Amino acid sequence: MGSTNSTLLKIPNVEVLMQETGFSPAHIIRLHDRFKALDKEGRGHLCPQDFGEIKELAMNPIGDRIIGAFFSPGKETVDFHTFVKILAHFRPVDKDRPKEPNSPEPINSRSNKLKFAFQLYDQDKDGKISRDELLKVLRAMLGMQVTEEQLESIADRTIQEADLDRDDAISFEEFRKSLEKVNIDHKMSIRFLR
Amino acid sequence: MGPFISPFNNLLCMLLGISFTVWFTLLLVFIIVPAVFGLSFGIRSLYMKTLLKVFKWATVRMERGAKEKNHLLYKPYSLNGIIAKEPTSLEEELKEIRRNGSGRELDGSASTTAGPSPSSSEFDMSDTFYFCRRGIESIVDDEVTKRFTAEELESWNLLTRSNYNFQHISSRLTVLWGLGVVIRYGFLLPLRLTLAITGVSLLVVFTTMIGFLPSGRVKNFLSEKVHLMCYRICVRALTAIITYHHSENKPKNGGICVANHTSPIDVIILASDGCYAMVGQIHGGLMGLIQKSMVKACPHVWFERSEVKDRHLVAKRLSDHVKDKSKLPILIFPEGTCINNTSVMMFKKGSFEIGSTVYPVAIKYDPRFGDAFWNSSKFGMVNYLLRMMSSWAIVCSVWYLPPMRRQEGEDAVQFANRVKAAIARQGGLVDLLWDGGLKRGKVKDTFKEEQQKLYSKILVGTQEDRSRS
Numbered sequence: 001m002g003s004t005n006s007t008l009l010k011i012p013n014v015e016v017l018m019q020e021t022g023f024s025p026a027h028i029i030r031l032h033d034r035f036k037a038l039d040k041e042g043r044g045h046l047c048p049q050d051f052g053e054i055k056e057l058a059m060n061p062i063g064d065r066i067i068g069a070f071f072s073p074g075k076e077t078v079d080f081h082t083f084v085k086i087l088a089h090f091r092p093v094d095k096d097r098p099k100e101p102n103s104p105e106p107i108n109s110r111s112n113k114l115k116f117a118f119q120l121y122d123q124d125k126d127g128k129i130s131r132d133e134l135l136k137v138l139r140a141m142l143g144m145q146v147t148e149e150q151l152e153s154i155a156d157r158t159i160q161e162a163d164l165d166r167d168d169a170i171s172f173e174e175f176r177k178s179l180e181k182v183n184i185d186h187k188m189s190i191r192f193l194r
Numbered sequence: 195m196g197p198f199i200s201p202f203n204n205l206l207c208m209l210l211g212i213s214f215t216v217w218f219t220l221l222l223v224f225i226i227v228p229a230v231f232g233l234s235f236g237i238r239s240l241y242m243k244t245l246l247k248v249f250k251w252a253t254v255r256m257e258r259g260a261k262e263k264n265h266l267l268y269k270p271y272s273l274n275g276i277i278a279k280e281p282t283s284l285e286e287e288l289k290e291i292r293r294n295g296s297g298r299e300l301d302g303s304a305s306t307t308a309g310p311s312p313s314s315s316e317f318d319m320s321d322t323f324y325f326c327r328r329g330i331e332s333i334v335d336d337e338v339t340k341r342f343t344a345e346e347l348e349s350w351n352l353l354t355r356s357n358y359n360f361q362h363i364s365s366r367l368t369v370l371w372g373l374g375v376v377i378r379y380g381f382l383l384p385l386r387l388t389l390a391i392t393g394v395s396l397l398v399v400f401t402t403m404i405g406f407l408p409s410g411r412v413k414n415f416l417s418e419k420v421h422l423m424c425y426r427i428c429v430r431a432l433t434a435i436i437t438y439h440h441s442e443n444k445p446k447n448g449g450i451c452v453a454n455h456t457s458p459i460d461v462i463i464l465a466s467d468g469c470y471a472m473v474g475q476i477h478g479g480l481m482g483l484i485q486k487s488m489v490k491a492c493p494h495v496w497f498e499r500s501e502v503k504d505r506h507l508v509a510k511r512l513s514d515h516v517k518d519k520s521k522l523p524i525l526i527f528p529e530g531t532c533i534n535n536t537s538v539m540m541f542k543k544g545s546f547e548i549g550s551t552v553y554p555v556a557i558k559y560d561p562r563f564g565d566a567f568w569n570s571s572k573f574g575m576v577n578y579l580l581r582m583m584s585s586w587a588i589v590c591s592v593w594y595l596p597p598m599r600r601q602e603g604e605d606a607v608q609f610a611n612r613v614k615a616a617i618a619r620q621g622g623l624v625d626l627l628w629d630g631g632l633k634r635g636k637v638k639d640t641f642k643e644e645q646q647k648l649y650s651k652i653l654v655g656t657q658e659d660r661s662r663s
Contacts, residue, residue, distance in 0.1 A: 034334060056332035059641040061649070062322060066329040090330050120322055137322065142653070143646030154317045154653070162319070170319075179320050187287075187323040190331055 021088035045077040061141045065120045089116045092189040113188040128169040229426035238435045287324045386583040393427035398487045405490025417491035425466035434588040443594035445523040445553035453555040455527035457568040470525035516550045543606040551597045556621035560589040593620045
């Protein structure tokens with residue numbers, strides 16, 4: 001046990017980080033410890049292999065995509081700030097937050113959570129989930145357990161239902177609309193303990 | 195200058211001589227002689243109780259100090275970790291998503307046959323949410339990595355190595371800590387080193403001597419006594435305070451003793467209470483010397499490095515040993531590697547295929563006095579032993595569980611899991627399915643396939659129903 005202040009001071013720009021993400025000081029420290037534990041060689045940043053070492057993630061069918069979500073296009077490393085910002089998507093929605101019209105939308109808003117999920121599908125980041133991208137995700141989640149035809153029929157049905165402007169792809173708005181009734185806050189949030 | 199130095203020198207020599215003699219006499223009387231006969235003065239229990247009182251005081255002091263300075267006390271990981279994981283399974287989650295309805299209800303043409311049923315399991319784009327959340331949860335806190343780092347403590351035991359955020363809280367505490375360092379490194383460490391060297395050398399010398407005797411009851415009797423005596427000295431060299439439970443279940447000849455593995459010290463702890471045949475790879479250097487001399491007194495099973503890879507050879511030698519009822523029970527650690535003593539990982543099935551009686555043993559260390567876990571990726575053996583010898587004490591409990599045999603229709607893996615569950619339950623450890631080999635290796639693809647199979651059963655299973663109707 002010890003006081004938290006000095007650990008917080010070691011992290012650069014921690015005030016800004018806390019404000020942007022809404023994490024408490026205790027959470028930041030825990031995440032920092034976790035970051036250090038994952039960064040086995042102590043380089044101060046993480047690379048895809050460090051994530052790959054997490055066994056439960058390696059067993060996750062869409063594990064690679066989740067790892068990819070941490071790395072911006074072209075970047076090979078993740079620093080602590082980006083790490084925390086991505087994880088902030090999964091904070092439960094703050095119900096009592098006063099609505100300030102000029103402040104930017106919080107990272108863990110319903111809309112941003114949906115955007116995170118959307119990018120898991122939309123790997124080429126063109127703003128649309130093409131039939132091909134959908135097939136890839138289905139293949140990842142079902143593996144060799146289903147035939148190609150079954151996959152295609154599932155993909156066709158999904159696009160048929162969600163694609164409102166008939167361009168054979170699902171845009172973010174169509175994605176959002178098809179998931180209107182889903183409790184995003186519950187499904188895409190993690191309970192951080194004190 | 196001459197005459198001035200010489201009386202001073204004489205005095206110094208005399209003092210040194212006296213202190214050494216006193217030192218060794220104390221050592222002999224209080225530690226070695228009881229070790230030889232298996233008795234105890236109760237010094238160690240008294241020591242333990244005193245230490246606990248000191249630790250409590252130190253913890254209270256730290257909490258008070260932190261409050262005064264208005265600092266947030268960094269409470270270490272509780273068993274739950276940083277997040278509370280939802281215990282729901284894939285099936286439950288998907289059912290819930292379907293039940294709450296999705297956008298599909300807007301489009302009435304979706305379900306053609308039976309009408310919209312609340313549990314229709316068609317693919318929904320929100321299915322990825324489950325996997326996504328699980329994935330992020332494991333990034334923040336996963337079950338396996340936790341097991342391979344040392345356990346965090348609720349209170350501080352005056353060792354900086356177990357306090358990750360050591361801060362200057364109060365000068366009284368720092369003085370206490372400093373005093374602790376002096377005692378541990380100045381007094382306890384040399385004492386323990388002396389004992390360890392004594393114990394090991396006695397072991398080597400006596401077992402070699404016994405090796406010259408012809409095989410028979412006398413040899414076995416003497417070998418047993420010598421082994422026990424030397425292990426007991428080593429136990430005192432680590433100031434290990436061990437409580438044995440259910441000694442009526444102690445392993446007998448022709449059986450296999452199976453225990454959970456936290457550190458190389460496990461061997462010393464078990465062997466100081468009973469005689470076992472050890473199993474292991476032949477090392478070089480000091481270890482190799484010890485191994486070679488031990489095997490002269492009684493048969494242990496040592497393998498060459500090349501033989502270790504050949505599973506059939508290993509299995510054959512072990513079963514040959516076990517069939518001979520005059521030989522001692524074998525001691526095996528089926529996890530294959532050191533785990534941090536909060537859980538029990540997957541047992542390798544090799545030892546459970548041999549088909550003799552298995553005597554499970556659970557070993558649980560009390561982390562308040564010194565963390566016995568050997569993180570082999572962080573510390574080498576020598577470093578580890580030094581840390582052990584400079585901790586306060588090693589306190590542990592050993593439970594001998596009733597013997598188990600493989601039942602009809604049970605294969606080796608199921609038997610291994612049954613034994614593992616019994617050990618985990620007794621020691622209060624978490625029973626994990628994960629392979630201890632994960633510490634170093636990659637996850638096998640079969641695990642991912644399991645997830646995919648489960649998911650596809652939910653989706654495709656119902657599709658088959660639909661096509662049938």
